Every structure is written in C-alpha cells, then in structure tokens.
Amino acid sequence: MRILPIFLFLGLIIHSYTGFTQARYGVNAGIGISTLSEPDLPSSNFYDAAPSIMAGLFGAHELSHNLALHAELNYERRGADYNFATSDFTIRFNYISLPLQLQYTVKDLIGIRLGPQLNYALSKSSDGLGDSELDNYDDFDIGINLGVSYNFFERWALSARYYHGLRPLTEILLLDENDPAFDFDTEYARNRHCLFGIQYYIH
Numbered sequence: 001m002r003i004l005p006i007f008l009f010l011g012l013i014i015h016s017y018t019g020f021t022q023a024r025y026g027v028n029a030g031i032g033i034s035t036l037s038e039p040d041l042p043s044s045n046f047y048d049a050a051p052s053i054m055a056g057l058f059g060a061h062e063l064s065h066n067l068a069l070h071a072e073l074n075y076e077r078r079g080a081d082y083n084f085a086t087s088d089f090t091i092r093f094n095y096i097s098l099p100l101q102l103q104y105t106v107k108d109l110i111g112i113r114l115g116p117q118l119n120y121a122l123s124k125s126s127d128g129l130g131d132s133e134l135d136n137y138d139d140f141d142i143g144i145n146l147g148v149s150y151n152f153f154e155r156w157a158l159s160a161r162y163y164h165g166l167r168p169l170t171e172i173l174l175l176d177e178n179d180p181a182f183d184f185d186t187e188y189a190r191n192r193h194c195l196f197g198i199q200y201y202i203h
Contacts, residue, residue, distance in 0.1 A: 022062040029055040030159070030197025034078035036091075036169065036189040047080040047189070050090065054195055060103065070103045070113060078193055082128070089128020091137070095119045099145050111149040117163060118142055119191075136170045141191055143167070155201040165191030 034052040056074030063069060079092035101115030119141040124134045147161030168188040 023059060024062075024201050025057065025059040025203055026155070026199055026201040027056070028058050028072065028074070028159070028197050028199040029053075030195045032193060032195035034080065034191065034193040036080040037192050046082055048083055050079045050081050050092070052076065052078045052193060052195065054097075054197060056097075058199060066105050068103045068105065068111075070099075070101045070111075070115075072097070072099045074099070076119070076193075078191065087128070089126055091126045091129065091134075092124065093121045093137075094123045094125075095121055095141070101145055101147070103149070109151050111151070111157075113145065113147040113149065113159075113161070115145055116142065117145045137189070138167070138169050141165055141167055141169060143191060149199070157199040157201070159195075159197045159199060161195050161197075163191065163193035163195070165193075 030053070032052045032054070033049040035049045036047040054074050054076045056072055058070065058072040061069045061071075074095075074097045076095040076097045077092060078095060079090060081090050082088065097117055097119045099115065099117040101113040103111045103113045105111045121137075121139040121141070124137060124139075126134055143163050143165040145161050145163050147159055149157045149159040151157045168190055170189045
C-alpha cells in the first residue's frame, strides 16, 4: 500500500525524538468545500463542489523545537453535487476521520503540516440515489493532507488544508450505445476537500 512508507517514516521520527515529551491538546472546528473527482475520465467532471463542516479533537506532541506530530479525531460531513445529462442529485458522507501530520513550525507562529488521513463513513445520504446505489461508494477512504496553521494569542490558531484522496470510492461502468464518445471503461470518484478551521488549545 502506498501509505505504508509514510507510517514507517512517522514511526522512525517518533522513535528518534522520544526525549521530547511536551504535548498539547484541544478542540477544533472548520468549514470548507468538498467534491469528488474522476481524473481517469476523458470527459468533464460530473461532480460540483458542496459545502462541508468539521469538528473534533486534536493533540500535538512536540518532537523537537520546530517539529511536532499533530493528530486529530474529527467528524466531517463532506460530499458533492452530481450533474450529468438528466441526472441531478446530491451525495453526502458523514465521516469519522483521523488526520496524522508532521508539523514544522517557523518562528513559533506558522506551522506547515503534511501527512496521511484515514476516513470511515458512518453513513451516506442522497436525494437521488437509493441505498443499493449508495453502496457503490466505499465506506473507507485514505488520502494525504497538506496544510498550514497560524498561531495567534496563546491558545488559538487558524488553519487551512487541502485533502487529496488516493483511493477510488466507486468504480461504475459507463456506456452509451447511442454515443460512442461516452463509452469509457470506469468512473473513478476520489475525494477532494479544502477546509478552513480554528483551533483552541485546552492545555
């Protein structure tokens, strides 16, 4: 699996800096936009962006003066609006997510974060798809987060991140006998997500 080397790298970093034990934790929340993309299709994207929200807990374990391991446990509501021909519907995912990021801090103010994120869909909903069609979208998702944070005052921080899903959520055969231009093998829908949040350090 492509994500395994990242976890191994994080494990080596933690093992190398076991002498640094300072840790902080708190709560976070955010809003953003999400969508699903099909990079393998020769046509335009069928999915439009939809609003998203996030709320949860986080912890930051200091590995060195400038380096920390930042982990979160969040509820995230994401999704997309589907528009193609006569099909027009929304799809929403209620995820429990686990972002795990290395954070490099510049001048104790700006943090640069990078790392994997695991997601599991507690539920899925749509105003145009039935339960059997929703089952075509996998519950499990994995991807990469890239973000920045800005510390202001002592306990508050602003953050922005981009999530890039690595795993296809669905693979649906698309064929049109009347129009060969729309005959292609499979639709691969992957999560894409931009989020703007605020964090409060309890400790």
